[in-house]
Amino acid sequence: NAGVTQTPKFQVLKTGQSMTLQCAQDMNHNSMYWYRQDPGMGLRLIYYSASEGTTDKGEVPNGYNVSRLNKREFSLRLESAAPSQTSVYFCASSEVASRVTYEQYFGPGTRLTVT
Amino acid sequence: AQSVTQLDSQVPVFEEAPVELRCNYSSSVSVYLFWYVQYPNQGLQLLLKYLSGSTLVKGINGFEAEFNKSQTSFHLRKPSVHISDTAEYFCAVRNTGFQKLVFGTGTRLLVSP
Numbered sequence: 001n002a003g004v005t006q007t008p009k010f011q012v013l014k015t016g017q018s019m020t021l022q023c024a025q026d027m028n029h030n031s032m033y034w035y036r037q038d039p040g041m042g043l044r045l046i047y048y049s050a051s052e053g054t055t056d057k058g059e060v061p062n063g064y065n066v067s068r069l070n071k072r073e074f075s076l077r078l079e080s081a082a083p084s085q086t087s088v089y090f091c092a093s094s095e096v097a098s099r100v101t102y103e104q105y106f107g108p109g110t111r112l113t114v115t
Numbered sequence: 116a117q118s119v120t121q122l123d124s125q126v127p128v129f130e131e132a133p134v135e136l137r138c139n140y141s142s143s144v145s146v147y148l149f150w151y152v153q154y155p156n157q158g159l160q161l162l163l164k165y166l167s168g169s170t171l172v173k174g175i176n177g178f179e180a181e182f183n184k185s186q187t188s189f190h191l192r193k194p195s196v197h198i199s200d201t202a203e204y205f206c207a208v209r210n211t212g213f214q215k216l217v218f219g220t221g222t223r224l225l226v227s228p
Contacts, residue, residue: 031214043218045215048214048215050214058215090159103149
């Protein structure tokens with residue numbers, strides 16, 4: 001049981017290049033999330049997927065796109081990377097059942113540098 | 116919109132001393148509250164959570180937190196810290212009925228011998 005996995009762990013891009021960050025969870029969770037973490041700003045939600053087939057914008061969606069490929073996988077795409085997208089990216093998943101909410105489980109992160 | 120304030124960006128403390136990390140949230144509607152810990156170069160790990168019931172919540176590694184509805188606070192405490200507690204701690208809040216978490220900016224706990 002690996003939990004939430006992310007690839008790659010590290011990436012360096014040049015301005016204007018594109019890339020896709022991959023995330024997968026093996027906990028059969030319905031909901032998945034992408035965050036970015038910047039010094040002094042905590043975690044900010046980029047996009048989330050409440051369930052398979054749905055995606056919604058979070059707090060900072062500009063410059064990103066997402067795909068909920070299936071229940072397990074949720075990818076984040078940078079079409080044209082900018083230095084402002086240098087950050088640590090975290091994927092998370094959670095289950096919401098009835099009126100009870102469960103915590104989010106986080107992956108190990110992807111450290112992205114855009115030069 | 117819900118917001119979370121962690122007033123202390125950094126808290127230095129000596130080993131075996133007690134510590135309190137402060138967290139206040141903005142909305143007084145029903146909320147769920149969480150504390151996460153992030154060790155260097157790792158993802159976030161849940162320390163404890165408040166969903167309902169007793170306002171004093173115990174978590175892993177000897178941490179506890181108290182939910183205070185009137186003061187909209189959820190402060191994290193540990194009576195005696197260890198060097199291994201050096202990490203960044205994040206408070207997070209979500210309104211009941213919504214799936215999105217709102218995180219504070221984090222507090223870096225630095226434990227020295």
